[in-house]
Amino acid sequence: MSAKILTGTHYMLGDHACGEGAIAAGCRFFAGYPITPSTEIAEWISARFPKFGGVFIQMEDELASMAAIVGASCGGLKSMTATSGPGMSLMLENMGLAVMLEVPCVIVNVQRGAPSTGLPTLVGQGDIMQAKWGSHGDYEIVAYSPASCQEMFDLTILAFNTAEIYRIPVVILTDEAVGHLREKVVIPDESEIEVVNRKKPNVPPEEYLPYLPDDDLVPRMALAGEGYFVHMTGLTHDERGYPNITAEAHERLVRRLIDKIQKNKDKIIKYEEVQTDDAEILLISYGITARSSLKAVHILRKEGIKAGLFRLITIWPFPYEKIEELSRRVSLIVVSEINSGQVRGEVLKALKRDLPVIGVNKLGGDLITPQEIVEKIKEYLKIRV
């Protein structure tokens, strides 16, 4: 008899919900290094994994943690690590390896105030750009931003499925506030949870080309020990997986790594809209700050101001087209985030007309309150009048 996931209704810590979500998604290898405010994920997994036959290993640092999960995934184990800003910085090189080798895995970044050691115990949302641009070179990534403990569970499962479908590292860009929040989490029966696994080779070893993509641009993955004798290298490689240090091979490979996400982005991108239909003011936010933005919408509506919320669930790939479409109907966009305006910059990139986009920003350590968002909007409206 094997252990079962915690089906039922719980009052649960966000970090713990993330850990349980990983188990529900089939994750059976976790390599990590303690770092506030992500440590509770490792603690949860270290207690739960043995019952499921999973392996938790506390590594000597985050470089090792990231390398180990890529290695384990090459052997067929669904793998995850969890960290915060300083650890994320150390993981980026091997996240790039996972991108290049096309190895599915999940990285949780419970963001805190930064840069450097910053505010270890306090909230931040400043690693948005790092996830997309932090590892060297051009690549596409998928990053989710949970705004509740329930989403810590649900999006962790989705992150694993996405990683398996596209053979990519997927980042869960959560924050200290959600990670340390305790609220209701409903865990369904195991049979109701959709779990997706990577595509296996459909030809014998002598015909197998490890990096020959299917129509969806994703190649089929042979695991170690299956007799396919794969060679994987972080060097630019051809369909055989062999190094090919030419501009042509590089263009072909990196273009496909970008396209496999970009061309499937309609399937990947997730967001939530609240009262955007008739909104004149569009609030954009994500993670814990989206909850303040939602409350701000309610306050503004009560006062007769037509506000709506667009909540990013996927941050990467960024929903430029959707935001452009919404921007045609509004007269003001307000982006609230606990950084100096990282997503605001992406919103500006999305627009095709001149439209005011104001930011409500704090640099870390404190949540943005609904009142602060409301005041900033009113102040702006007053100036304009």
Added chain:
Amino acid sequence: MEVQVKKEIKHRLSKWIREDRWPHIWCSGCGLGIAMNTMLYAFEELNIDPKEVAIVSGIGCTGRVAGYVKVDSYHTTHGRPVPFAIGLKVAKPEMKVIIFSGDGDIIAIGGNHFIHAARRNFDLICICVNNFNYGMTGGQFGPTTPYKAKTTTTPYGNFEYPFNLPYLAASAGATFVARWTCLHTYYLRQSIKKALKRKGFSFIEIISPCPTGFGRPNKIGEGLDEMRYYKEKSIIKNGIDPKDAELSLMGGNIIVGEFVEIDKPSYLEILMENNERIRRAEI
């Protein structure tokens, strides 16, 4: 008239080699071919199925071995083959996971992972080819470069002290530690075979000539000259305390042999036992 059928001549090791990757990138006189070849003979003599072997390497000349051997092989990032191999071994405990990389990769940038894998007595075979310099980048000094040796970044002579790798491995907790040169292919093969048959962390240092990167600036000569030095100055001292395992290319001795062989439960043995106990308590 007799019809002559041209028979394709296959090398005994050809099933282990990705022949479509030939020729290799290594310089003439380099010891890497011998080191790789000796490992493949060890596989062959133990009648190992290539499906059971995985090779993990990092970056550098030695790191290229992973690309030439026809087994599941992973050419990872600089310094990280050890943790990558740890993940792979957890996923595939039945496979023989071998780290085959250089001194710069395993000991300099990857040194922390190396000592921790040894401390854990993690079930891996770590073969480190030591050529005393960074060959791939053109011959810079590293943590194994002898005192006073000249490299492109120590043009006036190296003033850092080098690591003694077997001593480092043994102190950190490796349960099998050996050192051979590229000349000692018989003994090296026996040590690799021994490592392939045991659990826990096995470390084998292979001293290799690098005539291009290290031999030339230090006037050691060609690869063959360095091999001659190995022949004259190597002393086999099995079982000695590795801290006394002298290594000199500047007139002193090269102490080789199997220095450590300890029976101690391995990481995976303990882990599996613990997990089983926890699972049983649950039911």
